[in-house]
Amino acid sequence: MSWLRALKETARSGLTVERRRLEPVIAARGALGLALVVGFSLALFGPAVAASSAFGAFQAAIATFQRSWRPRPTLALASGASLAVSTFLGYLTGAHTVLFLALLLLWTFLSGLAWAAGPTAGIIASSNVAIMLVTVTLPTSVATAAGHAAVIFAGGVVQAALVVLLPVRRWGAQRDALADALAAEADYARRLRHDPVAPFDPVPLMTARNAAAVTPRQARTRPAELHGARGLAERIRPVLASLADPAVGVPEEGPERARVRELLGAAGEVLDAAAHAIRHGEPVTLPPPALAALRTPDTGAILRGPSRRAALRLAALLGDVVETAEPRTETSGMRTEPTGVRTEPTGARTEPTGAEHGRHRPRPTLIGLAPVVLEKVRAELRPDSPVLRHAVRVSAVTAAGYLLGGWLPFGHGYWAPMASVMVMRPDFSQTYARAVARFGGTLVGVALATAVVQSAHPGAYLSAALAVVCAFGMYLLMRTGYAAAQVFVSAYVVFLLGMAGAGLGQTVRDRVLLTLLGGILAMLSYAVYPAWETPRLRGRLADWLASVGAYAAVVSARYADPAGPASPDVREALLKTRTARVAWQEAVARATHEPVRHRGLSHAAVEQAENALAEFGRVAMLLEAHLPEHGAPPVPAAAALAESLHRSTERGAKEVRERREPHWEDLRETVTAWSAAPPDHFLLDKGAVLLLGCLEELTTALTESRRRR
Known part of the structure; x- marks a missing residue:
């Protein structure tokens, strides 16, 4: 895909507004928490403290909207605490440009590495940097830094408390x-x-x-x-x-x-x-x-x-x-059959469910998660890691935007680095799409909010009320598209700074130009220091091939050594296969919009190879569906099939990575030997033939792709 077409596609994607189910009650709860925090702070401490506390409550509510399976109060508290630490350190160094720039580089680099722990951690960390850039410009002193950090954390506490006191669809x-x-x-x-x-x-x-x-x-x-x-x-x-x-x-x-x-x-x-x-x-x-x-x-x-x-x-x-x-209350281990779905004895009882034995998949607490996150971050500290490259890009761009914003004669230059850190993501398409959406949303939101501020001159309380209304609009529409949400976010920042008396002299042109500068820096950084997914597609394909081959081998081995349908090694192999397949699909989706050549794996080859391995996995799943019960007579020939599948797919995965044509001699020899004396099983012989056919189709796809180059 050419650069021009890639830019058109990402721009269209960024400006798209989707029709999604709105959640006005949850949005109203987040806006209520913000209103309580702002109103209380404004009445007792004044506009400057109210602005700080508002950012804490605002960000904590956003954290509760993230796609995470952790309790929402936990997310709100984690967001408030991390933002309090960020702004406290920012206040301490804000008066010294060199120290603040060093902190900004370090904090932004760490926020980039946070994407190794998942998108929720990455979004919260990026937002912390962006809000730190805004809050440290508010009039304050070092002596009151701890107080500002405390009210920011209090905003997170209020949002967490509202989630507990006003639950909306528990476990939804x-x-x-x-x-x-x-x-x-x-x-x-x-x-x-x-x-x-x-x-x-x-x-x-x-x-x-x-x-x-x-x-x-x-x-x-x-439940x-x-x-x-x-x-x-x-x-x-x-x-x-x-x-x-x-x-x-x-x-x-x-x-x-x-x-x-x-x-x-x-x-x-x-x-x-x-x-x-x-x-x-x-x-x-x-x-x-x-x-x-x-x-x-x-x-x-x-x-x-x-x-x-x-x-x-x-x-x-x-x-x-x-x-x-x-829905029920479990009072005994007895099983009832009120539905009449079962009609006769099956002879094949399903394994006990988690409800019967109280088992559950454990999720570590946030403290217990720390070693896991550190291990993930350490695994990304390699030159070809997309996460490490993102961390380097975002820290360099944020520092450059901060210096350029301060040098330009617009005042309040934090709009440029704030735009950069909020739009940048580890992959190309999201970064470019969000940069376009950010500029478009900022253009509309800042224009409307600045027009209201400069024409109506609202006081502190009216500005606070307008900021809460904008926050409600953002919470309501944030899942429909980034551009729609940015209209309200930009207006929210303008009203909040207007409440604190900051930025009143800055025009629409100044804010929009600084946002445009931040977006351009973000887009240029990916062109200069990219982390393209396209060259890694062969590696993703090889990972999927190796995992699905291991799954088929484990399933086949269970015919030679029956362990029942609930064999744990079969389950583990299946989960690894799914993970590899989803990683491949996500990589293909990211590579589709990249302005780089396919380097030996054309779009047609990608589709054909994906179909071949998906069919290979489906055949292995058919074999799994008929696994013999524990203690059933073994099928000795299945051991040879399992061994040949393991050797063939392991070697084939290596050949795919090395851009060579994969071969399947071991599996072909097993299938050929079975033509004279097939195993005594209704599916095993047929399944081996189908598995070999899928691998040969994969070879055809990769071979034809090389010929088209």
């Missing part, structure tokens, strides 16, 4: 994540009716898994319906694929296929009903047609062999999902 984010996973399974079941080999995006399941991790305090208060259902959804997916896939034994047409379609449709309705119940905390209401389809007694007469086993296991799993999704 976790409910939505689990409901989205079940709804994705329902959609998958419906798509399988028409496309037996339809793909499935694992992101909803991964999101639900992240949401299921809880701190010890959360584990004691988590019962949030236990166990995610694990059941994980086990339903391979069963759905196995039931629909013609490779398992159901013809593409005929009475067996009609029965499979009926079961898939019923499964989709049951899963949708469970998702609705979990999302809203209501009892599960099952549609009668779905119940009738699952109760039909002729399943055993129509379906045979693997398809019959898959149908019976699906009915058992759906019964467990419905039971788990019911």
Whole structure:
């Protein structure tokens, strides 16, 4: 993609306003916290302290809107505390340009490294730097630095207290994540009716898994319906694929296929009903047609062999999902079956859910998370790390913007570095899109707010009220698009500084030009010192190949040494595969808008290679769906398949990284040897052939890409 086209695409993306579900009650709660803090500070301490406390409450409320599974009060307190430390150090060094510049370089560099801990930490750290640039310009002295830091932290405390005292939809984010996973399974079941080999995006399941991790305090208060259902959804997916896939034994047409379609449709309705119940905390209401389809007694007469086993296991799993999704108080370990989903003994009991045994995925506390974060940051301290490059870029640009803003004859030059630090992200597309959105939003917001200030000359209390209204607008629209939010953020800063008596002489032109300067510096820095994703695509593809090959090898090995469907090593391999696949998809999405050549992996090759590995993973999932029970007779030939899969994919991943054509001799020899004496298993021989075909398709994709160069 050329630079001109890349700039057009990122500009369009930055100015896009999405239609998203608004949350006015939560936005009003954040604005209420801001109003309480500002009003109390203004009445007791004056405009300067009120402006400091307002930034603390404003930033703490933003932290509670971030996509994080930690308790919202914890996020508000962490944001308030970190901002208090930042501004306290800024006040201490603000009177000395050299010292403040050194602090700015260090603090911005650390905020860039904070992205290694995740986007929530990165956004909070970046906002701390931006607000520090504004607050240290307010009239104060070193003696009152601690007081300003205290009121900033108090703003975070107030927002945290309001979250506790005025709860809005407790566990709402976790409910939505689990409901989205079940709804994705329902959609998958419906798509399988028409496309037996339809793909499935694992992101909803991964999101639900992240949401299921809880701190010890959360584990004691988590609703019962949030236990166990995610694990059941994980086990339903391979069963759905196995039931629909013609490779398992159901013809593409005929009475067996009609029965499979009926079961898939019923499964989709049951899963949708469970998702609705979990999302809203209501009892599960099952549609009668779905119940009738699952109760039909002729399943055993129509379906045979693997398809019959898959149908019976699906009915058992759906019964467990419905039971788990019911809001209830757990008073005993007894299991009831009020829904009638199960129709007959299955002989394949699902493994106990987390609700039955009280298990949960632990999430460390913020203090316990510190060693993990330090390890992640240390892992990014390498020359080719996008996070390290981002930290270097953002610190250099912020310092340059601070010096240029002070040198230019506009006054209040912090608008330039503030714009830079807020728009810069570790990847190209977000940085450029946010720079355009920031300029457009600032142009509108500053123009409107400055016009109000210079025409109406509002007093301190009216300016504070206007700032609270702008904050409410930002909280309400922040998820619809960065440009829309920036209109209110820019106006908020103007009104807040006007309340404190700062920046009243600065014109719209001055503020907009300084914002434009900050955006241009941010965009130039990525062009001068980039961290392109495109050259790393082969490495991401190799990681996915190695992980999905290891998953297929572990699954195959379980046929030679049966350990039951709940084998932990299979589960661990599957999670690694999903992580590698999502990393590949995110890398492709970032590389799509980069103005660099593909360097040996064209867009057509990317699509074909992705399809090949996705199909490879789907075949491995089919094998997982029919893992033998613990103690079942072993299939000795499966050990040879597992070994050849491991060797072939490991070597193939190395060849992909080294830009060589991958070969699959080990696996091909195993498949060829089986042609004379196949293993005594209905799926293993067929699965090996399908796996080899997927790898050969991957080779074709990479070979044709090299020929096009």
